Amino acid sequence: MSTAPAVALPPSTVPLIRTRLSVMMFLQYAIWGAWLPLLFPFMLGYRGMPIGEVVNILAAGAAGAIFAPFISGQLSDRAFNTERVLAVSHLVGAVLVWFLSTTTGYWNLMALAFAYSLVYSPTLSLTNSLAFAHLPDRDRDFGGVRLWGTIGWIAAGIGIGQWLLAMHTPSGTADEIAKAQNAGMADAFRLSAILGVAMGVYCLTLPATPPAKGERSNAAFKAIGETLRQPLFTLFLLAIPMSCVHQFYFVHTSTFLAEYQRSAESTIKFINSIFGVGGGGLMTVGQMSEIIVLALVPLVAKKLSRKTLLAIGIAAYVARMAIFAYAPVVLGKDSAVLLPTLLVGVSLHGLCFGCFIFVAFLVIDENTTKDVRASAQSLFGLVVFGIGIIVGSVVAGHVGALATVPNTSPAVFNYTTLFAYPMWAALICLILLLALYPNRKKAAVG
Helix, strand or coil, X not given: CCCCCCXXXXXXXXXXXXXXXXXXXXXXXXXXXXXXXXXXXHHHHHCCCCHHHHHHHHHHHHHHHHHHHHCHHHHHHHHCCHHHHHHHHHHHHHHHHHHHCCCCCHHHHHHHHHHHHHHHHXXXXXXXXXXXXXXXXXXXXXXXXXXXXXXXXXXXXXXXXXXXXHHCCCCCCHHHHHHHHHHXXXXXHHHHHHHHHHHHHHHCCCCCCCCCCCCCCCHHHHHHHHCCCCXXXXXXXXXXXXXXXXXXXXXXXXXXXXHHHCCCXXXXXXXXXXXXXXXXXXXXXXXXXXXXXHHHHXXXXXXXXXXXXXXXXXXXXHHHHHHHHHHHHHHCCCCCCHHHHHHHHHHCHHHHHHHHHHHHHHHHHHCCCHHHHHHHHHHHHHHHHHHHHHHHHHHHHHHHHHHECCCCCCCCECHHHHHHHHHHHHHHHHHHHHHHCCXXXXXXXX
């Protein structure tokens, strides 16, 4: 968003604006968290689609993010109020995601996934820029507002997990249970659509966030120019491979965790009673840790350099993938402590997201000029939620094919092979960050 932060807000209005923006973030990420962790097992396990087609649909579902800086970023920076762009995007997106629950056919799903991404992907960065425009102190206030997005993701994920446990977990063999749960995942898209309608209507009540006055240049191209200087150049350079690593997590983790949730062991039954089944509920442990990290970021953001925070985030990616790859080998697949150990890896998501992606949005806001900040945020969304997910989905699919145990349907994976690839990729990115990123705390741009 192009307007300056509202530093002159009367003190009495600050809690109200935080609350309104927090509700916005809750709905924004509940919409996404309802279905994203379950898309891969739904397509692979219920639709019975080949892994190559599934990753192509995942890639199509990210392709719309490529156009975000040139459409929604330009509209909100130059033509329309950001809250109105958000409202229209979410109402259209609600219709599209509802049809994803029932649509069949490879090309139909490809088209729907692309159309949905085209309207939803830009909203991830536009909600950030709207919040930045109205918060008096981004270091102090944004973490507390953004963590409500994480709470929304958790609420949706556990809600769907419990719904699958209660309504789609019959008595029977492990294969019968898996088939029923995969079929029930269609309800996740319906929940997302309902939340999307609520968000679209709510956006119309948000504070007016008009475009910059007097600016006529293309905001996206101006933002591209600003990202070519340090530290944004290094940040954007690393964002592509790191978003690929991030996508490995969302493509494969729910299936990975669900495999160990189907045991009759009492510890696992207790865990399932809290988080539900299907893997998506367990993945919310990562969002729970994210809440803690986002709450701590304002306390350390003024003490630690941005480089240090980014390095912590990438190191957490390395550690998470190492746990996923090697814990089943070291502990044994039948170990009672394996699933709790894997949850330690899941919990590292808080550091992964909070110290890399979240801090990256702060770096972008600090190092771009006011009239192109929405477009710059959208450009980073293009990299993380567009190019990175497209490339990451394709790479995850190819590595998944390499890691697939022969003659298994649905596919059974060698998870050591599967997760070792992103572990090494993240380690290389950590080395590059330490070598290339400037050694300074931050440099705000007017």
